[in-house]
Amino acid sequence: MSLPPREYTVVGAGAIGGTIAWHLARAGHPVTIVDTDADHARAIARDGIVVERGGVRERQPVAAALTPEEVSVPLRRVLLAVKAHATDTAAGWLAAHLAADGYVVSLQNGLNEDLIAGHVGAERTVGAFVDLFADVVAPGVINDGGAGAIAIGEMSGAVTERVRELAADLSAWGPAVVTANVAGYLWAKLGFGAMLTATALADDAMGDLLDRHRPAGHALVREVLAVATAEGIILEPFDAFEPTAYTGPAASPAGADAATDRLVAWLRTQTKTRSGIWRDIAVRHRATEVPTHYAPVLAAADRHHIDVPVLRALLEQLAEVEAQPISMSESRLGVLDAIATKEAAR
Amino acid sequence: MSVPAIPAADVAALRQWVDAHTQDMLDDLGDYVRLETPSDDLAALSAGRDWVLSWVERRLGPPAAIRTEPGGAHGDTVVLDYTGTQDGADAGTVVVLAHYDTVWPLGTLGELPFAVDGDVIRGPGVFDMKAGLVQAVWAVLALRAAGLACPPLRLVLNGDEEIGSPASRPVIEDSCRDAAAVLVFEASADGAVKTARKGVGLFDVTLTGVEAHAGLDPTAGASAVTALAEMVTALTALTDLAAGTTVNVGVVSGGTRRNVTAGSAHAGIDVRVADQAEADRVERAFTGWRPGDPRVTVRLDGGWNRPVMARTPAIAELFERARSLAGQLGIELRETAVGGASDGNFAAALGCPVLDGFGAVGAGAHARDEHATVSGMVERAALAAAFLTSLTAP
Numbered sequence: 001m002s003l004p005p006r007e008y009t010v011v012g013a014g015a016i017g018g019t020i021a022w023h024l025a026r027a028g029h030p031v032t033i034v035d036t037d038a039d040h041a042r043a044i045a046r047d048g049i050v051v052e053r054g055g056v057r058e059r060q061p062v063a064a065a066l067t068p069e070e071v072s073v074p075l076r077r078v079l080l081a082v083k084a085h086a087t088d089t090a091a092g093w094l095a096a097h098l099a100a101d102g103y104v105v106s107l108q109n110g111l112n113e114d115l116i117a118g119h120v121g122a123e124r125t126v127g128a129f130v131d132l133f134a135d136v137v138a139p140g141v142i143n144d145g146g147a148g149a150i151a152i153g154e155m156s157g158a159v160t161e162r163v164r165e166l167a168a169d170l171s172a173w174g175p176a177v178v179t180a181n182v183a184g185y186l187w188a189k190l191g192f193g194a195m196l197t198a199t200a201l202a203d204d205a206m207g208d209l210l211d212r213h214r215p216a217g218h219a220l221v222r223e224v225l226a227v228a229t230a231e232g233i234i235l236e237p238f239d240a241f242e243p244t245a246y247t248g249p250a251a252s253p254a255g256a257d258a259a260t261d262r263l264v265a266w267l268r269t270q271t272k273t274r275s276g277i278w279r280d281i282a283v284r285h286r287a288t289e290v291p292t293h294y295a296p297v298l299a300a301a302d303r304h305h306i307d308v309p310v311l312r313a314l315l316e317q318l319a320e321v322e323a324q325p326i327s328m329s330e331s332r333l334g335v336l337d338a339i340a341t342k343e344a345a346r
Numbered sequence: 347m348s349v350p351a352i353p354a355a356d357v358a359a360l361r362q363w364v365d366a367h368t369q370d371m372l373d374d375l376g377d378y379v380r381l382e383t384p385s386d387d388l389a390a391l392s393a394g395r396d397w398v399l400s401w402v403e404r405r406l407g408p409p410a411a412i413r414t415e416p417g418g419a420h421g422d423t424v425v426l427d428y429t430g431t432q433d434g435a436d437a438g439t440v441v442v443l444a445h446y447d448t449v450w451p452l453g454t455l456g457e458l459p460f461a462v463d464g465d466v467i468r469g470p471g472v473f474d475m476k477a478g479l480v481q482a483v484w485a486v487l488a489l490r491a492a493g494l495a496c497p498p499l500r501l502v503l504n505g506d507e508e509i510g511s512p513a514s515r516p517v518i519e520d521s522c523r524d525a526a527a528v529l530v531f532e533a534s535a536d537g538a539v540k541t542a543r544k545g546v547g548l549f550d551v552t553l554t555g556v557e558a559h560a561g562l563d564p565t566a567g568a569s570a571v572t573a574l575a576e577m578v579t580a581l582t583a584l585t586d587l588a589a590g591t592t593v594n595v596g597v598v599s600g601g602t603r604r605n606v607t608a609g610s611a612h613a614g615i616d617v618r619v620a621d622q623a624e625a626d627r628v629e630r631a632f633t634g635w636r637p638g639d640p641r642v643t644v645r646l647d648g649g650w651n652r653p654v655m656a657r658t659p660a661i662a663e664l665f666e667r668a669r670s671l672a673g674q675l676g677i678e679l680r681e682t683a684v685g686g687a688s689d690g691n692f693a694a695a696l697g698c699p700v701l702d703g704f705g706a707v708g709a710g711a712h713a714r715d716e717h718a719t720v721s722g723m724v725e726r727a728a729l730a731a732a733f734l735t736s737l738t739a740p
């Protein structure tokens with residue numbers, strides 16, 4: 001191994017946390033897992049983490065797997081990978097267990113950095129954008145659907161030694177880079193995520209639904225990105241998503257359509273045709289993280305007096321579908337299209 | 347409820363045996379997929395039916411009984427009965443539903459050839475639902491190889507599922523009536539089996555008015571087109587997204603000439619409902635609707651093409667059994683209610699315990715990215731074997 005081993009603590013051993021822990025441990029870093037599910041922690045302590053790639057399962061032991069109560073030493077490098085709605089509790093716990101020179105990096109979706117910084121301080125909070133295709137397919141087994149990208153950066157935008165080290169170590173997983181604009185990625189992902197969330201209202205392929213319901217998709221992106229722009233965010237492209245095609249001085253209807261064409265084509269190359277949100281609702285029967293992810297967006301929209309009618313309608317419809325998955329229907333996207341079209345005509 | 351676990355050694359043996367026969371399964375699937383079977387091509391369907399019959403007989407031996415129901419304008423339905431093993435003969439009959447038709451037109455194979463790349467299997471109909479039947483047959487072979495009990499089986503193979511099973515529906519209903527369990531080897535939804543499905547109604551409304559010259563005698567006529575406009579609004583308003591109900595008037599036609607009060611008009615309507623109460627509500631509204639002008643008469647044709655499949659206690663029990671056995675195989679089996687209707691709806695409407703989506707793991711039914719997985723075939727064939735043998739336990 002070319003890099004010196006560094007101790008990491010991964011809090012929350014779900015799909016993202018498990019995948020990252022597996023790759024870090026495999027690269028020779030001592031990884032400690034912390035998970036509130038005692039059975040899950042025991043299983044990992046005993047069997048390691050199992051990652052499945054292309055139908056093949058590989059086991060990787062970790063240094064330790066504990067429940068929060070069992071943690072006794074101060075933690076230095078903490079990768080936080082709990083579900084978004086558990087962030088507050090986890091960050092509160094970390095405030096009491098983080099070393100003075102330690103840091104917490106959020107490997108979660110959504111805008112969690114401010115919440116974390118509120119507990120552990122901004123100087124001990126590192127920002128991250130994670131684009132990773134992983135799924136828990138069986139207890140203790142994670143399907144690694146391939147690497148997207150990780151971008152890491154200080155909230156201040158400074159490039160420090162600790163973010164360079166972290167990016168270098170995360171390269172064991174896949175493309176990990178240092179960025180001065182984590183927020184630009186996170187907001188772009190919220191824009192893209194709103195479109196994907198809309199496809200979870202029906203039971204069909206993401207690419208096909210997005211292709212057929214462009215008024216809704218484009219309006220959702222524009223609403224979220226308008227809030228981002230008001231917040232002073234410079235948006236960053238990722239994967240096949242190009243935020244500047246939908247908002248800003250270079251945006252045009254034709255440009256947005258062309259960008260969506262590329263996005264649809266890219267979605268159609270993915271082996272997973274449904275989103276993780278669709279799976280949460282249809283298959284796992286659990287509440288999605290979507291309301292938590294978009295709560296800060298709605299709050300910022302209110303602050304800037306920006307109307308986000310399609311986003312609000314989306315969240316209402318999502319709640320209905322969560323309550324009754326069988327009520328998924330493409331007509332729901334039709335309703336969003338109608339709201340978007342009516343708004344555009346105003 | 348408690349589910350009888352089967353000995354861990356038996357589960358492991360089944361899994362190992364299926365695993366060791368992965369290539370055989372893929373070879374069978376390849377032969378099956380290379381024979382294209384579009385729902386609307388009778389010659390291709392009968393060739394497909396013949397291949398399936400000879401293949402099943404080659405793998406499982408001659409059935410105790412075989413019955414072919416001609417499909418007329420559609421594919422035939424074949425029902426094969428296999429007696430159970432001696433230690434499983436007392437169990438009730440398990441019906442396996444598997445359609446051999448696909449949505450793909452003849453020649454698709456040229457652009458989308460059968461191919462296995464790593465874990466991914468591609469080819470027209472591979473996911474919906476050719477891999478499912480191959481898994482079912484290999485599940486029975488696995489039981490025989492392991493010397494485990496197998497209940498009496500009835501394989502119902504139809505060639506018109508993708509167009510709504512017009513010819514096979516009575517055969518399916520007849521075959522399922524006395525079933526202890528009905529297993530539909532349709533594709534899973536992201537690995538989940540289906541324990542509830544929406545019902546689908548296909549209705550046609552014909553309105554007959556009184557023709558008259560609109561310019562010369564505007565009050566003499568009774569416009570079927572005006573009535574149609576009222577009807578579209580009234581029936582579409584029955585949509586209740588939160589309840590899972592959609593009413594779509596997809597096709598309309600009517601009238602003859604610009605200056606003639608329309609004597610007739612027609613609408614084609616698609617209805618989806620999530621439960622029987624909604625089905626009843628919609629049907630009442632359809633039959634009760636009358637146009638503003640009483641001179642226009644209404645005729646309602648069509649009906650519930652696929653009845654609602656509700657998650658009954660019996661269905662929940664079958665799922666719990668499958669989930670528990672899957673756990674023994676290291677699989678977390680889930681259930682879902684989303685997705686379109688299938689032949690499982692017919693069996694469920696008769697009150698049979700149905701487990702649907704028990705077939706392939708993969709994605710992209712009816713889409714160009716259709717694929718199944720090799721690991722899924724192995725895992726689900728082993729699961730089906732464990733499930734079948736568990737049904738013979740007293």
Ligand SMILES: [Zn+2]
Nearest residue numbers: 474475507532
């Ligand atoms: Zn099918």
